[in-house]
Amino acid sequence: MSKQEQHWEKTRNLLFITLAIWFVFSIGIFLFGAEMQESSIRPFGYPLTYWFTCQGSLAIFVILIFWFAGRQEKIDDEFGFTEREGDQ
Amino acid sequence: MIKGKFIDNLPKVYGIYTGGFLVFIILMAIAEQAGMSAKLIGIFFVAFTVLIYALIGWLSRTLQVDAYYVAGRQVPTVFNGMATAADWMSGASFVAMAGGIYFKGYGYMALLVGWTGGYVLVASLLAPYLRKFGCYTVPDFIGTRYGGNLARFSAVIVLTVASFTYVTAQINATGTIASVALDIPFGIAVYVGLASILMCSMLGGMRAVTWTQVAQYIVLIIAYLLPVFWISSKLGAGFFPHFMLADEVARIAELEGQFGFVKNSAADLATVPKGLAGITKAHSSVNATPWAFISLAVCMMAGTASLPHVMMRYFTTPSVRTARRSVGWSLFFIFLLYSSAPMLATLSKLSLIDPTLPTGIIGKTIAEVQAIDWYQNWNQANLMFISDFNGNGTLELNEFFMGGKAVVLATPEIAGLPYVISGLVAAGGMAAAMSTADGLVLAISNALSHDIYYKIINPKAETAKRLIVARVLLVLIGFAGATIAALEIQGILGSVIWAFDFAMSGLFFPLVLGVWWKRANAPGAVAGMLLGLISGTAYLIWVRSGGSGFLGITQLTFGIVGAAVSLVSMIVVSLITAAPDAATQKMVDDVRIPSGKTVLAQK
Numbered sequence: 001m002s003k004q005e006q007h008w009e010k011t012r013n014l015l016f017i018t019l020a021i022w023f024v025f026s027i028g029i030f031l032f033g034a035e036m037q038e039s040s041i042r043p044f045g046y047p048l049t050y051w052f053t054c055q056g057s058l059a060i061f062v063i064l065i066f067w068f069a070g071r072q073e074k075i076d077d078e079f080g081f082t083e084r085e086g087d088q
Numbered sequence: 089m090i091k092g093k094f095i096d097n098l099p100k101v102y103g104i105y106t107g108g109f110l111v112f113i114i115l116m117a118i119a120e121q122a123g124m125s126a127k128l129i130g131i132f133f134v135a136f137t138v139l140i141y142a143l144i145g146w147l148s149r150t151l152q153v154d155a156y157y158v159a160g161r162q163v164p165t166v167f168n169g170m171a172t173a174a175d176w177m178s179g180a181s182f183v184a185m186a187g188g189i190y191f192k193g194y195g196y197m198a199l200l201v202g203w204t205g206g207y208v209l210v211a212s213l214l215a216p217y218l219r220k221f222g223c224y225t226v227p228d229f230i231g232t233r234y235g236g237n238l239a240r241f242s243a244v245i246v247l248t249v250a251s252f253t254y255v256t257a258q259i260n261a262t263g264t265i266a267s268v269a270l271d272i273p274f275g276i277a278v279y280v281g282l283a284s285i286l287m288c289s290m291l292g293g294m295r296a297v298t299w300t301q302v303a304q305y306i307v308l309i310i311a312y313l314l315p316v317f318w319i320s321s322k323l324g325a326g327f328f329p330h331f332m333l334a335d336e337v338a339r340i341a342e343l344e345g346q347f348g349f350v351k352n353s354a355a356d357l358a359t360v361p362k363g364l365a366g367i368t369k370a371h372s373s374v375n376a377t378p379w380a381f382i383s384l385a386v387c388m389m390a391g392t393a394s395l396p397h398v399m400m401r402y403f404t405t406p407s408v409r410t411a412r413r414s415v416g417w418s419l420f421f422i423f424l425l426y427s428s429a430p431m432l433a434t435l436s437k438l439s440l441i442d443p444t445l446p447t448g449i450i451g452k453t454i455a456e457v458q459a460i461d462w463y464q465n466w467n468q469a470n471l472m473f474i475s476d477f478n479g480n481g482t483l484e485l486n487e488f489f490m491g492g493k494a495v496v497l498a499t500p501e502i503a504g505l506p507y508v509i510s511g512l513v514a515a516g517g518m519a520a521a522m523s524t525a526d527g528l529v530l531a532i533s534n535a536l537s538h539d540i541y542y543k544i545i546n547p548k549a550e551t552a553k554r555l556i557v558a559r560v561l562l563v564l565i566g567f568a569g570a571t572i573a574a575l576e577i578q579g580i581l582g583s584v585i586w587a588f589d590f591a592m593s594g595l596f597f598p599l600v601l602g603v604w605w606k607r608a609n610a611p612g613a614v615a616g617m618l619l620g621l622i623s624g625t626a627y628l629i630w631v632r633s634g635g636s637g638f639l640g641i642t643q644l645t646f647g648i649v650g651a652a653v654s655l656v657s658m659i660v661v662s663l664i665t666a667a668p669d670a671a672t673q674k675m676v677d678d679v680r681i682p683s684g685k686t687v688l689a690q691k
Contacts (some may be wrong), residue, residue, distance in 0.1 A: 004680075004681065007183060007680075007681060008680055011680070012278060015212050015213070016209065016399050018212045019208075019212065022208040022209070024204035024206060024211075024579065025205070026208075026385060027193075027385065027386065028203055028391060030118050030198075030378055030385070031378045031382070032378075033194070033374040033376075033378060033381065033489050034374045036284075037373065037374045039587055040503050044331045044332070044334055045334025045335070046333075046334050046337060046372075047337070047372055047373075048415070049194070049374055050194070050199075050337065050372040051199060053194065053197035053198075053201055053428050053430075054197070054200070054427060054430040054431075055330065057201050057204070057205065057544075058204045058423050058426055058625070059423065059427070061204050061205055061208050061419060061423075062416065062419050062420050062423050063210045064208055064622070065207060065208060065212075065415055065416040066160060066175060066413070066416040067420055068208075068211060068212055068412075069211065069409075069412040069415075069416055072216075072412060073409060073412075076682050076683075077682075079681075080683070081681040081682055081683045082409070083407045083408060083409060083682050083683050083684075084683065088531075
């Protein structure tokens, strides 16, 4: 497998992990909105589903993007595909 | 005071700007104490901020193609994040979002989740790759990746339909705010709003829009957060509302149980002015089915990843790496406002309905409420209404009606904050609507001037001519948008949601598969764009004209139909036609690695 193919395979795997986490907090948990609302887990005292829609999911997306960016930079570095000055 | 290049001094420049704006707020507060009228404060706030944006627009004027289309590709990560956040958060986000949460609760929160979750798709599927491509516009990517004028032209059609739907709503919002703050008729205010928008974008294109959007973000975020924190402290709900409103949320649920949701008769409701609504849904309970919630969120997420005015912001960063990080910063800056909207809705609702609070009006006599100053003001502005349906002389929960905008616009006054805050909020709403309108008008006129005029009609046009065409188109599109906005056909929020569905129907899969599926070819992409847009639009028209729809897909989620048709037709047509040539395959390979020259620079 060429260097580029390996790089793309790792990139694709990272994409799948990122999208899996994204799926859980944008779609998955809202399949159980009514059940979660009754849960005894109450972040800052808010009902659980309500909290996810106000803050939880939103904050997780912010963190997820920065985490994703960091991981992708590592992959690019590993294969020497990081941009250098004057590339663009 | 400032030496060296503008780009190196950005933190200093915007630091001084922010300080100056805070000083201006304090001066206005002093002027209010000294007896300046509320009307004059509002005019000062809107006029002063709009003049500053126009000044930035003039200072950023340019005669270079790179600066006009992509701000010279040198906007640093964090500043691009701020500009994107302003580009993104429209007048609807600013003025109507808290109101939507206030009235519809959980079912509406799908928009919050969708409008933030979409950025994960932007960061992981598209933005870095399109940056590597080095295009000027979104149709530029489609046209080069798939090849052929037909693909380019189809992308321009989808872009224009989606962005134009959106931009009329934004010009409408600038008109609404300008007409209230400057006290002029709406029909004229729309053109005042348009003039401000064009001043920011005409001379400097993307470069001017970028630097005004950063300035607009600073104004709008201060204007949104300051009242939320202040109201929360004033009501004794806590100095940091985001972590401290659990008791208030519980108290609202308790009051809702106590009052009950009484259904009004149709005859009673007919007496309520158009556009106002009562509280009919529980504040924090799960009041929508999983499918209703998820389908709306999915449409907004896919729409986010397909709206060209957002995507083109990531063409302005210096590198692929910064484009990726910039998406994170964009979402962070958006998060600051979005996570505050539910808090504002909670504070607003509690302060109105809790009889134990001095501001509470439910349970008071009708005559008492009618004598309150702020009630009279907002009743006159057609944003509040009470009526004694059951004739018992006391105001019940079901007898109180409010417009969605009032949550943001009126709550500071209800909570007893000085008028200077209301002036600030008007300036913030104006900034939000203007920044989005700027980005949209530019996205459309850039696509028409670059992709239609330069790439298809006259590839030999010289730089000066291209930029003149771009500016003429910008003005024409602005006027067309303002003219339609002046007709006031569709409410602000409705047309915003449609724009996402249109964009998702026609562009989501052609964009994503352009990067992630090498086998995708031109006939497939054209089929995907056109059939997606046509089927989505047909479904919308069918449901609007009384059709029953299927699978619970409504006129707000018709993008699901469009995108599904788009995906299937794109795959089928791609597979039954010839695979893309070796040069195209190589192009996709190049897009997938960050290093090296941009794909367009290699050609």
